[in-house]
Amino acid sequence: MDYLDKLxxxxxxxxxxxxxxxxxxxxxxxxKTSTMTHRIAYLIKEKGVRPYEILAVTFTNKAAKExxxxxxxLIGGNINMWILTFHSACLRVLRxxxxxxxxxxxxxxxxxxxxxxxxxxxxxxxxLNDKKYxxxxxxxxxSDCKEKQVDPEEFxxxxxxxxxxxxxxxVYSAYEALLKKNNAMxxxxxxxxxxxxxxxxxxxxxxxxxxxxxxxxxxxxxxNQIQYKFVRMLAERHNNICVVGDDDQCIYQWRGAxxxxxxxxxxxxxxxxxxxxxxxxxxxxxxxxxxHSVIENNxxxxxxxxxxxxEDGSKIAYYRADDERDExxxxxxxxxxxxxxxxxxxxxxxxxRTNAQSRTFEEALSRxxxxxxxxxxxxxxxxxxxxxxxxxxxxxxxxADDIALLRVINEPKRGVGAKTIxxxxxLAKVRxxxxxxxxxxxxxxxxxxxKASAGIREMVRVITxxxxxxxNLRVSDIYDGLLVKTGYLKMLEDNNTLEAEGRIExxxxxxxxxxxYEKDDMxxxxxxxxxxIALLAxxxxxxxxxxxxxxxxxxxxxGLEFPFVFLPGMEDGLFPGWRAFDREDGxxxxxxxxxxxxxxxxxxxxxxxxxxxxxxxKTDLTRESQFLREVDKHLIDGDAIYEKKRDARExxxxxxxxxxxxxxxxxxxxYAKQQTHANVNAAAVAAQLAEGMRVNHPKFGNGTVLNVNxxxxxxxxxxxxxxxxxxxxAPLSKLD
DNA sequence: GACATATCTAAAGCC
DNA sequence: TAGATATGTC
Numbered sequence: 037m038d039y040l041d042k043l044x045x046x047x048x049x050x051x052x053x054x055x056x057x058x059x060x061x062x063x064x065x066x067x068k069t070s071t072m073t074h075r076i077a078y079l080i081k082e083k084g085v086r087p088y089e090i091l092a093v094t095f096t097n098k099a100a101k102e103x104x105x106x107x108x109x110l111i112g113g114n115i116n117m118w119i120l121t122f123h124s125a126c127l128r129v130l131r132x133x134x135x136x137x138x139x140x141x142x143x144x145x146x147x148x149x150x151x152x153x154x155x156x157x158x159x160x161x162x163x164l165n166d167k168k169y170x171x172x173x174x175x176x177x178x179s180d181c182k183e184k185q186v187d188p189e190e191f192x193x194x195x196x197x198x199x200x201x202x203x204x205x206x207v208y209s210a211y212e213a214l215l216k217k218n219n220a221m222x223x224x225x226x227x228x229x230x231x232x233x234x235x236x237x238x239x240x241x242x243x244x245x246x247x248x249x250x251x252x253x254x255x256x257x258x259x260n261q262i263q264y265k266f267v268r269m270l271a272e273r274h275n276n277i278c279v280v281g282d283d284d285q286c287i288y289q290w291r292g293a294x295x296x297x298x299x300x301x302x303x304x305x306x307x308x309x310x311x312x313x314x315x316x317x318x319x320x321x322x323x324x325x326x327x328h329s330v331i332e333n334n335x336x337x338x339x340x341x342x343x344x345x346x347e348d349g350s351k352i353a354y355y356r357a358d359d360e361r362d363e364x365x366x367x368x369x370x371x372x373x374x375x376x377x378x379x380x381x382x383x384x385x386x387x388x389r390t391n392a393q394s395r396t397f398e399e400a401l402s403r404x405x406x407x408x409x410x411x412x413x414x415x416x417x418x419x420x421x422x423x424x425x426x427x428x429x430x431x432x433x434x435x436a437d438d439i440a441l442l443r444v445i446n447e448p449k450r451g452v453g454a455k456t457i458x459x460x461x462x463l464a465k466v467r468x469x470x471x472x473x474x475x476x477x478x479x480x481x482x483x484x485x486x487k488a489s490a491g492i493r494e495m496v497r498v499i500t501x502x503x504x505x506x507x508n509l510r511v512s513d514i515y516d517g518l519l520v521k522t523g524y525l526k527m528l529e530d531n532n533t534l535e536a537e538g539r540i541e542x543x544x545x546x547x548x549x550x551x552x553y554e555k556d557d558m559x560x561x562x563x564x565x566x567x568x569i570a571l572l573a574x575x576x577x578x579x580x581x582x583x584x585x586x587x588x589x590x591x592x593x594x595g596l597e598f599p600f601v602f603l604p605g606m607e608d609g610l611f612p613g614w615r616a617f618d619r620e621d622g623x624x625x626x627x628x629x630x631x632x633x634x635x636x637x638x639x640x641x642x643x644x645x646x647x648x649x650x651x652x653x654k655t656d657l658t659r660e661s662q663f664l665r666e667v668d669k670h671l672i673d674g675d676a677i678y679e680k681k682r683d684a685r686e687x688x689x690x691x692x693x694x695x696x697x698x699x700x701x702x703x704x705x706x707y708a709k710q711q712t713h714a715n716v717n718a719a720a721v722a723a724q725l726a727e728g729m730r731v732n733h734p735k736f737g738n739g740t741v742l743n744v745n746x747x748x749x750x751x752x753x754x755x756x757x758x759x760x761x762x763x764x765x766a767p768l769s770k771l772d
Numbered sequence: 773g774a775c776a777t778a779t780c781t782a783a784a785g786c787c
Numbered sequence: 788t789a790g791a792t793a794t795g796t797c
Binding site: 095096097121122123124126127145147148223224226227255258287288290291293389390391392412446449451452453454455456570571572589590591592594613614615616629651652 | 773774781782783784785786787
Binding site: 392650651652653654 | 788789
């Protein structure tokens with residue numbers, strides 16, 4: 037048992053407590069992964085538990101892989117154990133049991149792009165061209181419902197029969213029908229349907245309940261309702277459930293994470309033991325203290341305080357820049373200054389609040405020839421050409437996939453436009469067939485234009501040919517064949533632009549990805565390959581060995597650590613963002629994000645802000661972030677700069693707005709949000725305007741307010757037009 | 773049906 | 788400001 041000696045007493049206590057519910061409150065940098073992996077090793081080595089009987093779920097592939105690697109290192113050799121993400125665990129269940137839900141065994145997984153395309157086609161068919169209702173709008177509601185296990189009918193019942201909910205109901209149920217028809221599930225479905233299987237098939241549930249004698253859940257603070265239910269159902273029989281998390285690092289509530297899951301674990305699971313891991317092995321004492329001085333402003337926290345035996349270290353650096361370019365310049369300069377022979381560029385990270393901030397840093401870094409890497413933004417697999425080829429492969433695997441077909445039917449150009457597609461869809465609907473089936477009908481193809489019919493015929497031939505042979509061919513062969521025979525490669529080659537060249541390169545890179553997979557698994561089937569890439573994510577792409585400064589959002593940095601960390605944009609309105617005030621405890625979530633950002637740093641931490649910032653084409657004076665003001669002043673180095681810039685700041689009113697209370701309703705909303713730090717109803721802003729008032733709109737010109745009804749302001753403009761404008765959004769200003 | 777031009781809108785993103 | 792999408796023109 038000497039491998040356990042590396043653990044501190046609390047970690048050891050957690051690792052040795054195997055029976056019954058266990059909550060491990062693992063503060064930032066407390067080396068929870070060691071604790072978990074040792075616990076697994078202990079179960080296997082000392083308690084005689086078979087790896088097969090243990091389930092460990094994580095949120096990211098990366099976390100799952102790391103855990104597996106470390107367990108295998110402790111045990112020695114490969115282990116047959118479910119260390120999986122929530123989604124892949126559910127996928128495994130569904131591959132075996134999806135039939136009872138009426139799904140085909142080889143259903144496909146739709147990613148957000150496919151979801152959008154699906155909703156778009158529904159919206160189009162329903163003839164909804166109200167701009168208010170975008171596919172994204174419906175999808176966020178649908179996703180919300182699925183996380184709470186609310187089906188379309190329940191949604192309707194819950195929301196009454198107002199026209200809006202009826203509309204959402206219609207789209208939601210059409211979306212569900214479409215997925216089912218295409219034999220597809222979206223990410224939310226994976227969880228939802230796994231739970232459904234458990235609910236509807238007692239034998240299936242029992243099979244997994246019996247099997248998984250021990251269950252572990254990582255990042256428990258980020259679980260949502262349906263994930264909670266999944267875990268809870270599985271744990272019911274043996275009740276040996278161990279969850280690890282940190283309520284201070286819950287930063288995904290906006291995406292459905294339910295912080296109550298961790299706060300109320302002890303209520304949910306009777307006789308739960310709680311172990312707190314409070315020793316931090318990552319950061320210097322100063323960094324830890326600074327992070328703590330911020331997070332302690334949150335209410336509703338589990339009581340814990342991190343400590344470290346590390347030295348104080350340097351103070352936190354603070355720089356108030358003139359503008360965002362000066363800010364980026366400073367960061368690049370500091371990286372140059374700190375970079376020495378024993379430091380790699382990959383020791384530095386710039387963690388910002390929004391992806392839009394990355395550009396100025398990219399510019400500043402390349403000016404100094406500092407290598408960098410931007411994470412986030414477009415996923416590799418989201419690039420158009422890669423997605424197109426994936427769509428072809430999906431069609432080969434699942435000919436019923438209309439969404440995939442629609443994506444590539446005119447890529448390369450086959451002379452098939454919107455009108456033709458409409459016709460085909462209508463026909464498919466009448467016949468109850470998939471689009472590909474319709475296109476296989478000679479009569480239908482003949483009725484198309486000469487160009488279209490030739491192109492379509494060839495496309496259908498290629499796809500069906502590969503579909504028939506898919507089990508005899510290697511994935512890379514299928515890929516190569518599709519690339520050439522669909523004419524896709526030729527299209528790019530003929531294009532002869534730099535852009536097309538880049539796309540061809542990406543497609544070659546994708547091929548080497550396929551080769552890599554085949555190297556690991558000689559028997560890799562198309563279905564397996566599609567499955568693996570469907571569940572990949574961008575952070576999984578982060579390569580710690582690449583010698584480059586890392587640029588990413590604070591969100592994606594969770595779970596990572598760097599010797600040197602920069603947190604730019606410490607300004608009210610940017611961080612915390614204005615939207616933080618839309619939600620009840622939005623500000624607290626932002627503060628947790630700040631805490632996550634600060635605790636990524638091992639040795640040194642820089643905070644910066646800009647006195648003036650251009651966002652969305654508008655330049656504004658800024659005010660330092662309230663989080664900055666919350667940091668213990670004596671932990672901050674940089675007073676000189678702080679003092680120097682103070683004059684400029686004091687030219688403004690203390691709330692960040694120069695002059696009087698603003699008249700522009702949008703600024704009033706921001707102003708009010710600042711004043712109260714509470715959720716301010718846009719109606720309150722509208723109330724500032726009254727009937728008869730003269731107003732100006734930058735686009736529509738001057739006009740007179742006709743009436744104010746809740747959040748809607750009706751204005752008659754001087755050109756005679758009458759427009760309804762939403763308070764808080766309309767750039768109206770009052771005229772004297 | 774393809775391409776050019778106008779218009780709109782704006783966080784975070786795990787799987 | 789910039790990108791994505793809607794609309795208009797040939």
